[in-house]
Amino acid sequence: MLHHLSIGVADLHRASTFYDAVLAPLGYTQVFADDEAVGYGYPGGGDKLCLKLASPVIVPGDGFHLAFAAREPAQVDQFHTAALRHGGRCNGAPGLRPDYGDSYYAAFMVDPDGYRIEAVINAGP
Template identity: 55%
Template sequence: MIDHISIGVADIARARRFYDAALAPLGYRRLSAGDTHLGYGADAVVLWISQAARPVPADPESGLHICFAAPGRAGIEAFHAAALAAGGADNGAPGLRPDYGPGYYAAFVIDPDGYRLEAHCEAAP
């Protein structure tokens, strides 16, 4: 249903460093880049990031977050570690989330602009 999503950031170079590191373990890479934009995906851009004069990061009270499909638990653990090393903040360590489903394995981070991100896979309980 959704073709892509776009977010605005305060510092495109900082966003490039963060998303290059955080998305690589999930099998996503930078497919497009310019002075004011970045595009990430596996085969096609599904996440556009643009330099914004007044970015509006996700409000923790809004419930808005972006969830990336992961190839497995190891990818989720690497996503979480890479995101933290690249300036993100922990918002939920890798692990099973039985409230979401018996095999729901995920990790949660907050990017340097305040966007809440998740990496998820279904794993045997």
């Protein structure tokens, strides 16, 4: 349904360093970059997430988060580790979330700008 999503960031270098690290384990990479924006997607494809330099940054409140697809639980674990190493704050350690489904494995983080993000694999029905 969505073609791409853009979010505003206060420091493009800090944000792109963070997202380079957390998205790499999930198979995403920078697909473009300039002085005002960095786009992420699958190698050779278009951007699905775009970081745009903004001032002020207004982060959506409760109820909003970005969930990135993983193909295996180890990628979720690596996402979480990379986020902690690059200025993220844990908002839910990697693990099964039975409230969301029997096979819902996810980690929840808050990025350096305050966006709530998640890596998830949901192999169940």
